[in-house]
Amino acid sequence: MADTTPLLPPRPSNTRQPYASLPQAEAAPSATASLDDVIENCVGSIGSAQLIQAFLASFAWVFDAQQMFINVFTDAAPSWHCTGPGADASGACSLLPNPCGLPAGTWAWDRLPHVSIISEWNLECAGPSVTSLPASAYFIGCLVGGFALATLADSTLGRKKMLFISSLGMALAGLLTAASPNVWVYAALRFVGGFTRATIGTSALVLPTELVGKRWRGEVGIIGFFCFTLGFVSLPGLAYFNKNNSWRALYLWTSAPSLFYSVLVYFFVRESPRWLLLRGRRGEAIDILKDIAAFNGRDLPPSSFSGLDVFVGKEGKGNNSVGMYSTLRMLLEKRWALWRLVAVMAATFGVGLVYVGMPLAVGTLGYDLYLSVALNALSEFPAALITFFLIGRINRRAAFLGFALTSGACSVACVFLRGVEARLGAEVLSFFCACTACDVVLIYVLELFPTCVRNLAVSMARQALTLGGVFAPPLVAAARWGDGALVPFGVFGMVIVACGLSAVSLPETRGRGISDTLEEQESKDKAAAAAVAGGGDC
Numbered sequence: 406m407a408d409t410t411p412l413l414p415p416r417p418s419n420t421r422q423p424y425a426s427l428p429q430a431e432a433a434p435s436a437t438a439s440l441d442d443v444i445e446n447c448v449g450s451i452g453s454a455q456l457i458q459a460f461l462a463s464f465a466w467v468f469d470a471q472q473m474f475i476n477v478f479t480d481a482a483p484s485w486h487c488t489g490p491g492a493d494a495s496g497a498c499s500l501l502p503n504p505c506g507l508p509a510g511t512w513a514w515d516r517l518p519h520v521s522i523i524s525e526w527n528l529e530c531a532g533p534s535v536t537s538l539p540a541s542a543y544f545i546g547c548l549v550g551g552f553a554l555a556t557l558a559d560s561t562l563g564r565k566k567m568l569f570i571s572s573l574g575m576a577l578a579g580l581l582t583a584a585s586p587n588v589w590v591y592a593a594l595r596f597v598g599g600f601t602r603a604t605i606g607t608s609a610l611v612l613p614t615e616l617v618g619k620r621w622r623g624e625v626g627i628i629g630f631f632c633f634t635l636g637f638v639s640l641p642g643l644a645y646f647n648k649n650n651s652w653r654a655l656y657l658w659t660s661a662p663s664l665f666y667s668v669l670v671y672f673f674v675r676e677s678p679r680w681l682l683l684r685g686r687r688g689e690a691i692d693i694l695k696d697i698a699a700f701n702g703r704d705l706p707p708s709s710f711s712g713l714d715v716f717v718g719k720e721g722k723g724n725n726s727v728g729m730y731s732t733l734r735m736l737l738e739k740r741w742a743l744w745r746l747v748a749v750m751a752a753t754f755g756v757g758l759v760y761v762g763m764p765l766a767v768g769t770l771g772y773d774l775y776l777s778v779a780l781n782a783l784s785e786f787p788a789a790l791i792t793f794f795l796i797g798r799i800n801r802r803a804a805f806l807g808f809a810l811t812s813g814a815c816s817v818a819c820v821f822l823r824g825v826e827a828r829l830g831a832e833v834l835s836f837f838c839a840c841t842a843c844d845v846v847l848i849y850v851l852e853l854f855p856t857c858v859r860n861l862a863v864s865m866a867r868q869a870l871t872l873g874g875v876f877a878p879p880l881v882a883a884a885r886w887g888d889g890a891l892v893p894f895g896v897f898g899m900v901i902v903a904c905g906l907s908a909v910s911l912p913e914t915r916g917r918g919i920s921d922t923l924e925e926q927e928s929k930d931k932a933a934a935a936a937v938a939g940g941g942d943c
Contacts, residue, residue, distance in 0.1 A: 444678065447694045450618030451625070452701035459613035462674050463629040465572055468663035469605045470636030471643075472575060472598060475659060476540040476878070477764050477778055478644040479652040482523045484515040505530035519651040526588050533882030535588060540878035542592040544761070546599025547871040554604050555864035558611070559732040563684075564860065565676040568608035572667035574601025579660030583653040603871075606633075607864045614851055615677040616697070619919060623796035623848050627789055630844045634785035641779040648775075679856055683921065736858045739923055741930070745853055746862060748907045750869035752805065752846055755904025757873025759812055759839040759897045766881045766893045767832060771825045780829070781836045788840035792848070800915050801849040802908055805842050809905030812838035816898030820891045832894070839901065843870070852914035856921040873900075 448454070485504050488511060504512040518524040528536055558567040578598035585591035610629050614622045640659075647654045675697075681690035698704075736742050767777040795804075815835035822828045847863065854862035880893050912930065920926040 445618040448697045451621045454697040454700035455616045458616055459625045459628050462609050462612045463632045465605050465609040466629045466633035467636035470633045471640050471659040474640055474764055480522055483521050485512055488513045503529055521652055537878040537882035539592045539595045541875055543595040543599040544871050544874040546596035547603045550600035550603030551864055551868035555861050556732045558608055558860040563676050563680055564608045564612040565674050567604050569670045571602055571605040576660050576663035579656050583656040611860050612677055615679045626848050627793040630789040634789055637782040641775050645775045732858050732861045748910050749850055749866045751904050751907035753866045753870040754873045755901035756839055756843045757870030759901045761874035762877030762897050763836045770828050772829050780833050784833050784837035785840045788837055792844040800913050802913050805845045805908050808838045808842035809901055813898040813902035816894050819894035855926045
């Protein structure tokens with residue numbers, strides 16, 4: 406039975422009417438109404454339908470996190486011990502950082518060789534360039550895939566298809582990785598896995614936020630961060646459960662559920678009606694809005710959707726023949742948009758180096774690997790909670806700068822602190838601040854760019870974050886082979902501080918609605934600048 410509750414509540418006498426330009430549900434919006442207003446009038450700012458879609462799309466982050474950090478366990482160098490009579494008569498054997506060069510029979514791994522690629526393929530003497538290759542190959546694949554696929558979600562495929570293809574490709578690559586016969590095939594398949602998953606996080610972030618009203622956009626976007634944390638936290642548990650099994654089992658445990666999830670995406674996730682409208686696909690957009698409205702208990706007459714005609718093909722390219730790189734060209738033609746993109750990418754590069762490097766380097770602090778990684782993963786929960794509850798109240802730019810600078814200071818402190826517990830505490834605090842900075846800056850990017858290039862902008866920001874991840878594995882591996890095991894923490898700290906300062910040049914977006922076109926964004930920016938210059942409330 407349809408809900409008989411009026412579509413719009415009666416206007417209070419002492420409050421601002423959010424639907425001032427839309428006094429009746431059946432009335433067409435005025436020409437100056439935003440797409441936000443029209444969609445909210447049709448389906449509401451948020452409801453059970455949008456929440457279900459948001460959770461379903463955001464769950465992709467669980468598997469994304471597992472694949473991002475899986476090399477921490479599968480590629481870890483196992484502990485070893487000296488064996489045989491007289492193997493350590495001088496005490497020198499036990500002081501070596503690795504068993505490379507020791508005669509056969511004088512040392513042995515503490516566990517069975519199949520627990521790690523290092524011991525299974527006898528890579529103890531291969532050097533950091535080889536042992537770090539699979540992890541670096543994964544992030545290089547993410548980088549290449551991000552540049553190759555970044556525009557597809559904005560131009561031809563859309564958010565849903567891109568999410569499905571990326572999830573399916575990552576799952577299949579993970580299953581094939583479990584069958585790798587040597588380190589070279591393994592590294593190649595990690596590259597493929599990184600390439601295919603490059604746009605998962607972007608599509609899973611943008612799609613839910615385009616289904617809700619601007620009041621809930623930040624909170625809905627953070628659902629993905631919680632899911633990423635869930636994936637990260639579950640990984641040490643899975644690794645500990647399989648610590649005596651082959652490293653291949655960990656890929657199977659993480660890739661098989663991802664394959665099932667991609668099937669759910671194909672059948673149950675809905676496309677962004679906002680994107681469909683800008684591509685000129687009005688009928689599909691209306692069908693989705695009708696389904697969402699019906700699920701939310703709204704019984705709307707056909708006239709409720711008449712105002713959408715104003716926004717169809719608003720970029721002048723609202724058709725299915727949009728070029729693959731048209732959105733990139735649109736962004737590059739605007740100097741202000743290009744500058745924003747460069748500043749955002751610089752900021753996220755520093756965050757990415759710390760975000761990826763910390764879990765890889767935490768084993769050098771001398772603490773239990775599983776517990777150390779679990780503590781890092783758990784620190785993402787308060788980071789996501791803080792962002793969730795405060796995102797509507799904090800200035801994005803100031804919050805990002807504060808967390809980035811604090812992360813850098815704590816990371817550098819790891820080099821100078823004495824005591825395993827003190828260093829671990831500083832490391833966890835640094836990682837927590839980097840996580841929070843990452844959460845804030847991704848919401849910030851959503852608001853800095855209009856719908857027509859938003860997916861591309863978020864993709865490029867994540868690509869810069871991934872580029873930081875490319876440099877982290879060899880840096881950590883080289884430090885493990887030498888005497889400077891703590892040096893990476895100093896590098897991490899200095900880089901995130903230097904890169905984080907690039908955000909100073911970005912405008913504040915708190916409290917402003919998102920735009921749909923570059924021209925609309927320019928107009929809003931000029932109005933905001935004029936309000937600030939005139940001392941008004943922006």
